[in-house]
Amino acid sequence: xxxxxxxxxxxxxxxxxxxxxxxxxxxxxxxxxxxxxxxxxxxxxxxxxxxxxxxxxxxxxxxxxxxxxxxxxxxxxxxxxxxxxxxxxxxxxxxxxxxxxxxxxxxxxxxxxxxxxxxxxxxxxxxxxxxxxxxxxxxxxxxxxxxxxxxxxxxxxxxxxxxxxxxxxxxxxxxxxxxxxxxxxxxxxxxxxxxx
Amino acid sequence: xxxxxxxxxxxxxxxxxxxxxxxxxxxxxxxxxxxxxxxxxxxxxxxxxxxxxxxxxxxxxxxxxxxxxxxxxxxxxxxxxxxxxxxxxxxxxxxxxxxxxxxxxxxxxxxxxxxxxxxxxxxxxxxxxxxxxxxxxxxxxxxxxxxxxxxxxxxxxxxxxxxxxxxxxxxxxxxxxxxxxxxxxxxxxxxxxxxx
Amino acid sequence: xxxxxxxxxxxxxxxxxxxxxxxxxxxxxxxxxxxxxxxxxxxxxxxxxxxxxxxxxxxxxxxxxxxxxxxxxxxxxxxxxxxxxxxxxxxxxxxxxxxxxxxxxxxxxxxxxxxxxxxxxxxxxxxxxxxxxxxxxxxxxxxxxxxxxxxxxxxxxxxxxxxxxxxxxxxxxxxxxxxxxxxxxxxxxxxxxxxx
Amino acid sequence: xxxxxxxxxxxxxxxxxxxxxxxxxxxxxxxxxxxxxxxxxxxxxxxxxxxxxxxxxxxxxxxxxxxxxxxxxxxxxxxxxxxxxxxxxxxxxxxxxxxxxxxxxxxxxxxxxxxxxxxxxxxxxxxxxxxxxxxxxxxxxxxxxxxxxxxxxxxxxxxxxxxxxxxxxxxxxxxxxxxxxxxxxxxxxxxxxxxx
DNA sequence: AATGAATGAGATTTCATTCAT
DNA sequence: CATGAATGAAATCTCATTCAT
Numbered sequence: 143x144x145x146x147x148x149x150x151x152x153x154x155x156x157x158x159x160x161x162x163x164x165x166x167x168x169x170x171x172x173x174x175x176x177x178x179x180x181x182x183x184x185x186x187x188x189x190x191x192x193x194x195x196x197x198x199x200x201x202x203x204x205x206x207x208x209x210x211x212x213x214x215x216x217x218x219x220x221x222x223x224x225x226x227x228x229x230x231x232x233x234x235x236x237x238x239x240x241x242x243x244x245x246x247x248x249x250x251x252x253x254x255x256x257x258x259x260x261x262x263x264x265x266x267x268x269x270x271x272x273x274x275x276x277x278x279x280x281x282x283x284x285x286x287x288x289x290x291x292x293x294x295x296x297x298x299x300x301x302x303x304x305x306x307x308x309x310x311x312x313x314x315x316x317x318x319x320x321x322x323x324x325x326x327x328x329x330x331x332x333x334x335x336x337x338x
Numbered sequence: 339x340x341x342x343x344x345x346x347x348x349x350x351x352x353x354x355x356x357x358x359x360x361x362x363x364x365x366x367x368x369x370x371x372x373x374x375x376x377x378x379x380x381x382x383x384x385x386x387x388x389x390x391x392x393x394x395x396x397x398x399x400x401x402x403x404x405x406x407x408x409x410x411x412x413x414x415x416x417x418x419x420x421x422x423x424x425x426x427x428x429x430x431x432x433x434x435x436x437x438x439x440x441x442x443x444x445x446x447x448x449x450x451x452x453x454x455x456x457x458x459x460x461x462x463x464x465x466x467x468x469x470x471x472x473x474x475x476x477x478x479x480x481x482x483x484x485x486x487x488x489x490x491x492x493x494x495x496x497x498x499x500x501x502x503x504x505x506x507x508x509x510x511x512x513x514x515x516x517x518x519x520x521x522x523x524x525x526x527x528x529x530x531x532x533x534x
Numbered sequence: 535x536x537x538x539x540x541x542x543x544x545x546x547x548x549x550x551x552x553x554x555x556x557x558x559x560x561x562x563x564x565x566x567x568x569x570x571x572x573x574x575x576x577x578x579x580x581x582x583x584x585x586x587x588x589x590x591x592x593x594x595x596x597x598x599x600x601x602x603x604x605x606x607x608x609x610x611x612x613x614x615x616x617x618x619x620x621x622x623x624x625x626x627x628x629x630x631x632x633x634x635x636x637x638x639x640x641x642x643x644x645x646x647x648x649x650x651x652x653x654x655x656x657x658x659x660x661x662x663x664x665x666x667x668x669x670x671x672x673x674x675x676x677x678x679x680x681x682x683x684x685x686x687x688x689x690x691x692x693x694x695x696x697x698x699x700x701x702x703x704x705x706x707x708x709x710x711x712x713x714x715x716x717x718x719x720x721x722x723x724x725x726x727x728x729x730x
Numbered sequence: 731x732x733x734x735x736x737x738x739x740x741x742x743x744x745x746x747x748x749x750x751x752x753x754x755x756x757x758x759x760x761x762x763x764x765x766x767x768x769x770x771x772x773x774x775x776x777x778x779x780x781x782x783x784x785x786x787x788x789x790x791x792x793x794x795x796x797x798x799x800x801x802x803x804x805x806x807x808x809x810x811x812x813x814x815x816x817x818x819x820x821x822x823x824x825x826x827x828x829x830x831x832x833x834x835x836x837x838x839x840x841x842x843x844x845x846x847x848x849x850x851x852x853x854x855x856x857x858x859x860x861x862x863x864x865x866x867x868x869x870x871x872x873x874x875x876x877x878x879x880x881x882x883x884x885x886x887x888x889x890x891x892x893x894x895x896x897x898x899x900x901x902x903x904x905x906x907x908x909x910x911x912x913x914x915x916x917x918x919x920x921x922x923x924x925x926x
Numbered sequence: 927a928a929t930g931a932a933t934g935a936g937a938t939t940t941c942a943t944t945c946a947t
Numbered sequence: 948c949a950t951g952a953a954t955g956a957a958a959t960c961t962c963a964t965t966c967a968t
Contacts, residue, residue, distance in 0.1 A: 150931090171958065181932080181933090183934065188932075277530070284532065287528075293505075298498040298526075301500055302498055303497070305496055309489075325490045329491065329529065331530055333527045334473070334483065335482060336481060380951065383942095388942075389943090542952090560756055564938065575939085576939085576956095579938095580953075584939075677923065677924060678924060679922065679923070681916075686913045689894050693894065694893075697889025697890075698885050704848075717878045720878060721921065722922055726865070726919055727875070727920055738927095760964085764930090770930055772964085772965080775964070780964075
């Protein structure tokens with residue numbers, strides 16, 4: 143086999159997600175990741191520049207896939223309301239399906255050093271863009287209120303989803319995450335106050 | 339804590355908040371905190387069991403003060419709406435006033451190891467209780483909708499505030515945080531959808 | 535003891551000289567030097583910035599002492615011929631007395647990376663200056679020939695002494711080094727050719 | 731060596747000389763040498779036992795050629811003085827012509843481990859023999875003085891040439907090396923002292 | 927013969943924590 | 948109570964060498 147095996151690349155990424163999910167980024171030793179991936183330590187450095195690059199690649203790949211699925215589904219939804227609904231559902235379902243991904247995304251990413259966090263937040267920007275474009279579309283169509291800035295709204299949406307997933311992770315996932323979609327959607331659209 | 343110089347205890351906590359706020363928990367060396375506090379490294383271990391205990395104490399103290407202020411103000415507010423408004427304002431104002439506090443609370447806490455994070459989330463529980471009791475009161479008084487669980491609502495409120503402060507910190511605090519209170523309050527109460 | 539012990543500093547330097555003398559710079563592990571000095575590995579980093587700094591300090595100290603002795607003795611010698619004689623003698627005697635020093639100076643220093651070697655050759659410059667000033671003085675007094683450049687002469691003197699010590703070290707020091715002073719002096723002064 | 735492609739063998743040696751000349755023995759990675767030689771890393775181990783063997787072979791080949799040329803020229807020169815002159819000239823000219831050779835010979839060889847250096851100095855022995863036989867011949871013919879041992883004389887000759895080349899290399903070769911031959915010859919024959 | 931992906935021992939350096947003074 | 952020098956475990960990354968293809 144002349145080319146570096148794509149299997150090994152995947153194996154290392156999977157192993158990293160697992161170990162980081164279990165013990166956190168800082169405690170995730172390269173040696174453990176290597177063992178988990180059935181690979182020698184040095185091999186990891188054939189595929190990734192260093193530990194940080196491994197984390198970055200992990201996030202990039204997993205988040206990248208999610209974002210592109212999300213884009214597709216959102217584009218296919220008709221109304222801004224449908225799009226928002228879809229986004230909430232996908233965020234929660236994806237987190238529920240891949241626990242390691244959620245763990246890394248929600249919690250461990252924040253362990254990174256200042257500069258890594260900077261790079262990571264650039265990746266998040268794609269997600270933010272999708273959320274904001276839904277909001278803008280809603281505003282244009284006269285469905286969403288225009289008196290509140292799009293950024294504030296986006297932070298509510300992302301912050302709520304993020305916190306919801308974090309809680310679920312810390313609770314050891316004793317309840318169904320995706321079943322919350324409807325309520326959260328309702329809350330986003332109409333707020334806490336009971337309509338008369 | 340009762341014996342020993344209370345000044346030193348305070349000095350160390352202040353130094354820790356400063357250093358951690360600057361470089362993050364993992365990069366905050368005990369030696370730097372000691373130098374900042376004008377204390378020998380060993381002295382820190384007379385007041386705190388270890389580095390983790392120092393962070394925990396820091397959080398406990400700062401968050402404790404905040405929580406007790408919050409309780410007081412919330413108790414004094416008349417309606418659930420007023421209480422919610424007060425909570426939002428205080429959360430944002432407090433974060434804006436004490437940058438180190440916000441930094442530690444929002445971002446650095448997540449760097450902690452699994453068990454530390456567990457302990458910290460227990461401290462957060464007090465905050466959650468306040469939020470939830472406001473919601474319950476609102477529900478009882480027929481102001482807030484009852485068809486959505488209190489926990490889901492609480493996660494929206496906390497998650498949104500958390501994300502809002504995080505964004506502000508990462509943006510290098512180039513805008514006024516507390517000025518967002520009204521919009522966030524509006525959003526919480528009435529949601530995204532434009533009333534006709 | 536409040537101040538870092540000067541004893542430890544010395545002990546580490548001695549240990550480094552010994553270990554480097556035995557196995558060479560690259561194979562001289564910090565851990566071995568630490569064991570030899572009866573010190574923990576970390577302690578070495580309290581006294582020296584890194585391994586390279588340790589070597590540099592070692593050379594600086596030992597060579598510095600030698601140079602200052604040499605300067606003193608050379609200043610006290612009357613004629614350029616006496617000065618040259620003294621220099622030869624001291625070079626050989628010093629190497630003979632402190633085998634580790636010689637080993638490090640003659641052989642191991644050259645192992646250094648490009649930049650370290652640069653720094654080291656700056657230190658050697660002091661030695662070169664002494665040699666060249668003796669030559670210049672001899673030329674001025676009409677004792678040494680003026681038709682050959684001082685640098686060429688200096689290189690002969692240093693190169694010969696250096697090679698002589700290197701040979702002696704590689705021969706496992708089976709003969710007396712300092713006893714060669716006279717012959718070398720003769721050779722420097724009058725050359726290979728038999729006077730008629 | 732007889733079998734296998736002699737081209738590859740040469741290519742590897744050339745590449746090794748180039749890389750070692752550039753970055754030194756310790757920093758010369760096998761992977762870089764392989765790339766420079768347009769060969770796979772593993773291939774190097776078909777031709778050489780290990781890295782050390784590669785260096786040894788390199789030296790052997792280059793020095794061997796030089797030595798055999800030297801022998802030829804020295805045999806053709808008439809007097810011991812002519813022979814000495816020739817040797818000086820060839821040493822300097824060869825170093826000047828092949829910078830990599832000089833670099834490896836003068837400086838990088840010293841980076842080798844103890845046992846490698848031992849082997850290398852055995853190779854040098856051939857060179858030493860030539861020098862010493864010139865000296866002996868001179869002594870027999872009554873041209874060179876007999877009161878100084880041949881070894882001491884040889885060390886002066888080799889040491890001076892060695893140091894001269896080293897200086898030139900470290901000076902980034904800003905002057906002509908071979909033009910120094912005459913002065914050095916003069917110095918060897920008649921010494922520093924001005925004849926009256 | 928040739929390849930180059932894979933290996934894994936090994937070395938430096940950091941830093942929370944201890945303990946003799 | 949206070950100090951800060953000393954400790955040493957731990958973790959990343961490198962690179963000569965091997966070996967399956």
